[in-house]
Amino acid sequence: MFSGVSGLRSHQTMMDVVGNNIANVNTAGFKSSGVVFADTLSQLTKAAGAPTDANGGTNPSQVGLGVRVQAITQNMSQGSAQATGKSTDLMLQGDGMFAVQQGDGVFYTRNGSFTLDAQGSIVTNDGAYVMGWKPDGNGNVNTNGQISKLVIPSDTVMPAQETKTAKVTGNLDRTFSAGTGAQKVTTSFTAYDEQGVATQVYVRFTNTSTSTTPSNVWNVAYSTTGTDDASFQTLAGVTLDYSSWTDTDGTVYKDGQKAKVTGTLAVPFGTGNSAAVNVDGLSGYVGTSGKSSIQTAQNGAPIGTLTSYSFGTDGVITGSYSNGYKQTLGQVAIASFNNAAGLRKEGNSLYSVSTNSGNPVYGIAGQAGRGGLLAGSLEMSNVDLSAEFTNLILAQRGFQANSKVITASDEILQDLVNLKR
Numbered sequence: 409m410f411s412g413v414s415g416l417r418s419h420q421t422m423m424d425v426v427g428n429n430i431a432n433v434n435t436a437g438f439k440s441s442g443v444v445f446a447d448t449l450s451q452l453t454k455a456a457g458a459p460t461d462a463n464g465g466t467n468p469s470q471v472g473l474g475v476r477v478q479a480i481t482q483n484m485s486q487g488s489a490q491a492t493g494k495s496t497d498l499m500l501q502g503d504g505m506f507a508v509q510q511g512d513g514v515f516y517t518r519n520g521s522f523t524l525d526a527q528g529s530i531v532t533n534d535g536a537y538v539m540g541w542k543p544d545g546n547g548n549v550n551t552n553g554q555i556s557k558l559v560i561p562s563d564t565v566m567p568a569q570e571t572k573t574a575k576v577t578g579n580l581d582r583t584f585s586a587g588t589g590a591q592k593v594t595t596s597f598t599a600y601d602e603q604g605v606a607t608q609v610y611v612r613f614t615n616t617s618t619s620t621t622p623s624n625v626w627n628v629a630y631s632t633t634g635t636d637d638a639s640f641q642t643l644a645g646v647t648l649d650y651s652s653w654t655d656t657d658g659t660v661y662k663d664g665q666k667a668k669v670t671g672t673l674a675v676p677f678g679t680g681n682s683a684a685v686n687v688d689g690l691s692g693y694v695g696t697s698g699k700s701s702i703q704t705a706q707n708g709a710p711i712g713t714l715t716s717y718s719f720g721t722d723g724v725i726t727g728s729y730s731n732g733y734k735q736t737l738g739q740v741a742i743a744s745f746n747n748a749a750g751l752r753k754e755g756n757s758l759y760s761v762s763t764n765s766g767n768p769v770y771g772i773a774g775q776a777g778r779g780g781l782l783a784g785s786l787e788m789s790n791v792d793l794s795a796e797f798t799n800l801i802l803a804q805r806g807f808q809a810n811s812k813v814i815t816a817s818d819e820i821l822q823d824l825v826n827l828k829r
């Protein structure tokens with residue numbers, strides 16, 4: 409009878425586990441559990457006998473005393489992806505856990521359904537802070553440093569970036585026509601000072617050919633006030649010579665391939681600012697239809713405000729600003745454990761460290777065995793409904809069979825009570 413009672417209890421536990429799995433079939437990041445049974449200590453009715461010259465050995469006779477739940481194991485296998493389109497929803501494709509802070513404790517979860525609170529902190533639906541690394545003043549992240557809560561404040565402002573360099577590419581047409589005036593080619597770019605004040609800078613290349621003598625040497629002038637001839641100021645001592653020449657490293661450049669620059673090609677603007685102009689990508693060949701074709705680009709930008717952000721597969725949060733620049737806002741930390749199945753469930757899809765899980769090791773998503781991040785998706789439960797329904801039948805039949813053992817034992821006891829002397 410007591411063996412039957414132990415069977416009822418064990419199969420009731422199995423029913424509880426299966427029911428919990430089925431109940432959480434749509435819980436994001438849920439990991440299913442399984443029940444492992446073991447027999448209890450058996451009663452020895454006859455000891456084993458050793459073999460002798462006269463007789464062979466005999467096995468022990470034991471009566472089992474029932475069943476017990478040996479373990480409730482966690483299945484930490486990967487769940488399927490469910491696209492949500494929400495930028496703060498994150499899914500781990502592989503091993504690892506998100507670290508979240510709730511109160512004074514740090515917990516771990518596979519449920520990446522995150523959002524932002526009023527202060528811009530990345531939080532779970534229960535308000536736990538998502539942990540990671542914050543960037544320094546230059547946007548660099550130290551993944552060996554201490555983790556803390558991640559914040560994406562909507563009022564983030566990127567300071568102005570002073571223009572230091574500009575680059576001119578394309579081709580200066582070297583076509584010579586006797587009797588024509590000096591050939592002039594003008595381009596422009598927008599330069600920014602350290603306060604983000606913009607200045608339109610015009611650069612003019614003037615061919616030194618005379619009416620009778622062709623040349624592929626160009627003078628350089630600049631203007632910050634307009635494009636009329638009187639506005640331009642010549643950069644003294646600066647010329648671009650497209651004759652064949654040999655660089656200091658031994659590289660030979662053919663006629664028109666690359667200019668040999670004489671002087672310092674730096675254009676002043678604003679108050680005490682200048683931009684170094686790179687013309688390595690500017691050639692001096694005969695142009696198509698006798699025309700020059702050049703383009704200019706520069707660094708620097710005005711003050712920018714945060715317009716959007718995105719999560720990379722490595723957990724890096726990149727902010728896009730109104731000035732066209734991007735900057736790292738932080739990086740999500742991923743915790744790995746020697747024995748993730750040894751973590752203790754705390755409810756609300758959270759886990760905590762146990763004595764058999766090992767301590768968390770924080771690292772970058774997609775590295776050192778950790779799964780990569782997929783933004784805009786959630787990890788679904790790894791519950792296999794077909795297996796759970798089968799286990800449900802097994803638990804029901806096991807419970808039913810053990811109840812029959814108790815019923816049969818009760819009937820035997822009743823027969824004993826009814827025996828007459």
